[in-house]
Amino acid sequence: MLILLVLLDGFESTVLPRRITRRWRPTRLYFQSTWRLWRRAAALLPAGRYRENALGVFGPLALLGLFGVWIFTLILGFASIHRGLATLSAGSDFRDYLYMSGETIFTLGYGDVTPDSFSGKFLAVIEAGLGFGFMAVIIGYLPVLYQSFSRREQTIALLDGRAGSPPTAAEFVRRLGVKGACGELERILPEWELWCAELLESHLSFPVLGFYRSQHDNQSWLATLATILDVSALLVITGGDEYRRRAELTFAMARHASVDLCLVLWLPPGNDPAERLTATEAQQLFALRSQGDLSPEHLERLNELRALYEPFLQALADFFRFRLPGFVPDRAMPDNWQTSPWSRRAPGITDLANIGADEASHFG
Numbered sequence: 231m232l233i234l235l236v237l238l239d240g241f242e243s244t245v246l247p248r249r250i251t252r253r254w255r256p257t258r259l260y261f262q263s264t265w266r267l268w269r270r271a272a273a274l275l276p277a278g279r280y281r282e283n284a285l286g287v288f289g290p291l292a293l294l295g296l297f298g299v300w301i302f303t304l305i306l307g308f309a310s311i312h313r314g315l316a317t318l319s320a321g322s323d324f325r326d327y328l329y330m331s332g333e334t335i336f337t338l339g340y341g342d343v344t345p346d347s348f349s350g351k352f353l354a355v356i357e358a359g360l361g362f363g364f365m366a367v368i369i370g371y372l373p374v375l376y377q378s379f380s381r382r383e384q385t386i387a388l389l390d391g392r393a394g395s396p397p398t399a400a401e402f403v404r405r406l407g408v409k410g411a412c413g414e415l416e417r418i419l420p421e422w423e424l425w426c427a428e429l430l431e432s433h434l435s436f437p438v439l440g441f442y443r444s445q446h447d448n449q450s451w452l453a454t455l456a457t458i459l460d461v462s463a464l465l466v467i468t469g470g471d472e473y474r475r476r477a478e479l480t481f482a483m484a485r486h487a488s489v490d491l492c493l494v495l496w497l498p499p500g501n502d503p504a505e506r507l508t509a510t511e512a513q514q515l516f517a518l519r520s521q522g523d524l525s526p527e528h529l530e531r532l533n534e535l536r537a538l539y540e541p542f543l544q545a546l547a548d549f550f551r552f553r554l555p556g557f558v559p560d561r562a563m564p565d566n567w568q569t570s571p572w573s574r575r576a577p578g579i580t581d582l583a584n585i586g587a588d589e590a591s592h593f594g
Contacts, residue, residue: 232307236300240364243296244371247435249494257296261438264292269551282447285551289441293375297368304364305331308357317350318343330354335361378432379442385425386444386454392418395448395566399460400511400558403518415465415473422458423480429455430487434494440550446566452552456543459484460557463535467528468516481535488542499541500548506540507532507557515557 239256265288272284309324309331318326330343334357345351389395393402406414429451433439444450462484465477492499507515512529547554 232303232310236303236307237360237364240300240368243436244367249434249490253496260296260299261292261441264288264295265441268292272551279447282443286443289438289443292441293438300368301335301361301365304357304361305335308335308353311353312345312350315347315349315353317345317347317353319346331357334358337362375436375439378428378436379439381428382425382432382439382451383444385421386449386451389454389457390449390566393457394559394563395446396453396553396555396559397449397457398555398557398559399457399464400515400518402457402461403464403515415469416476419462419465419473419476419480422462423483426455426458426480426483426487430483430490433487433491437494440491440495440546448563448566450552452543452546452550453555455484455488456555459488459539459543463532464515466535467531485539488539488546492542492545495546495549497542497545497549500544501541506554507536511556511558 235256242250242255243257268285268288272281275281275284305328309327312318312331313324313327318330326343330345333340333343334354337358345354389397389402392405393399440451459481462477462481465473466481469477509529512532516528543554546552
């Protein structure tokens with residue numbers, strides 16, 4: 231039963247590209263219990279870089295630990311069968327069976343402990359073949375996982391110059407208007423829709439990717455998803471006919487991703503303890519986008535759209551210990567591309583046009 235349980239769990243986790251609706255699974259219980267303990271331990275560290283580094287280590291480390299649990303359970307299961315069949319000489323205890331099972335599944339072939347009976351030799355052949363194939367599958371699982379992680383991070387990195395770090399809808403709208411590149415929405419919205427679709431597919435197939443954090447502490451896949459939803463909701467209300475339909479499609483895909491990610495993790499919708507958009511901020515946001523006043527109908531419609539996705543984003547933020555960004559940045563912060571530990575702060579995007587040729591070449 232232990233062997234069958236590991237094989238089924240490994241198949242569902244690494245090979246089957248489909249969400250598992252069964253709630254009680256070894257992998258799910260493993261990640262939930264270890265993540266709960268890890269979060270409590272990380273909370274003892276000071277908030278900031280050290281805590282974020284500790285939380286960022288969990289995903290890769292827990293994945294290696296899961297592989298170790300699977301292999302040890304297979305060794306234990308085969309050792310129990312060998313012990314039940316008494317495949318070793320008389321006087322051997324369970325430690326001998328455990329050692330023989332371990333060297334068999336890793337195909338070491340020391341030959342110091344070998345089964346005496348035909349049934350034991352036949353079982354050893356099965357164990358060696360199964361162990362070799364199982365480890366090949368889980369080793370081949372790692373490149374697929376990291377390729378999905380790499381594709382996810384590309385859009386997150388691109389938002390640094392477009393919406394700040396952490397990204398916000400107000401900063402995206404402001405920079406888009408300053409550059410006079412509203413036509414860029416025709417390209418960005420389809421890219422965002424595709425990114426949300428890939429996020430949904432990869433994180434449903436491999437939920438462990440949710441624990442993998444971005445390279446910078448002020449960026450995350452959840453903040454990017456929230457910004458996409460915020461901007462799409464704003465364009466649905468204030469965008470022209472050429473943008474509204476595209477924004478609706480992007481909003482639908484991003485909302486689908488937020489809901490299904492909560493579903494695969496069995497997370498009920500949460501409640502935002504702090505208002506992400508105040509009335510004053512909403513007025514400023516609408517002024518940036520439409521160059522007009524915020525009407526009660528606009529605000530009501532925006533709140534209706536926010537209610538469709540914010541509870542799910544908050545549930546994911548609480549679970550993964552992410553900070554959910556607001557519509558408007560809390561304070562002025564330099565982008566990641568503007569900072570460097572070796573030189574002074576680089577200029578902002580809106581300042582580049584005022585830089586002379588010599589200074590521009592200095593900043594590359």
